Amino acid sequence: MYLVMNPKDPEVSVRLADDGFAPYVWGTDFSFEVNAYARADLHKKVEHWPLDMVTPYRKCYGIDPDEFASYLGAPDSAIFMAYLDKQPVGHVVVSTNWNGFAHVDELAVAAGARRHGVAKSLLDVVKFWSLKKNLPGIMLETQNNNIGACRLYERCGYQVGGIDHLRYRGIDPQTSEVAIFWYLLFENRC
Template sequence: MEVFELDKNRWKDFKLHFKWSSDRYYKVDIRRTQTGWMIELKLQTTDKPIVKDYEEPLWQKWMDEESGDGARIFGVKIDGEIVGWMTVGIESWNNRLRVYELLVLEQYRKRGIGKILLDKAKQIAKQKHCRAIVLETQTNNANAIEFYRKQGFEFDGLDITAYHNDDVERNEVRIEMVFKNF
């Protein structure tokens, strides 16, 4: 397996099919205190698995607009078939590499493909002298959070209204994760 760059023009209309399920999520609890706020993310289990099945473009024009050098797309092939994709770009205003999209086909997960893609992101960030790598996931995708933590990413923050105004109640809060161990 090796990572190779994909031509954006050829892949600009490609849609990634994200499909995952989890029996765990991080419950977000935000409490106001006398001196500020207390924020807690506590791992919970659910009786009914959380199932997500949706599509998103591999690349979108705004990714180039947000990236100083323009977004880049990478893939991993096994037996001639692309089984993993990653789109990255450098946020020039704060010198971070952002992973916009990362997907490994469901039947190829837990084989090191995601690690290979993130290693490529780390290599690019180091070559471009970025201070950090950031990415987004959701509190209800406990498997993704666990994977990113194993790759050296840490919790960086959350956005409690990224998707809907009731993200906290729906247990689907956007979290940012960061890698800064260069």
């Protein structure tokens, strides 16, 4: 996907996904560069997590829009798409988890559209959706090789609720990838 943006002040908008969701996903690069694995610590800010540097490589998750087809129009889930200067550049998939929290099943921003407030705008919509449903908070998971995402979640008020060193060992027994579970707890619910 080729993005042409107004570099001075791009306009971000978010709305419910429509029939354009699948073509947008199939045609967009969501990869990111990994150059380190963080040693996540429940008791320290992300900026103080030690880093184990690695030879840089591109990480790309296999995003399949069909996986979330049943979410469209369902009462306990939603897919929102973000637009930057009217071009689709990001999405978030949210559902109500078994424990009552809103669960961010997927959050992705096109590689060329990062650092324009797209992910924060999507998280703001998830917060609004969650509060409207009177849920106790939001939960999501990322990995220790996605340090930019960890910094974003922390800036948005999320806290680390757990770290799982074994989650990805079934995929790769030698992996250094660690799952980090983030929570945003709502203090005053209606």
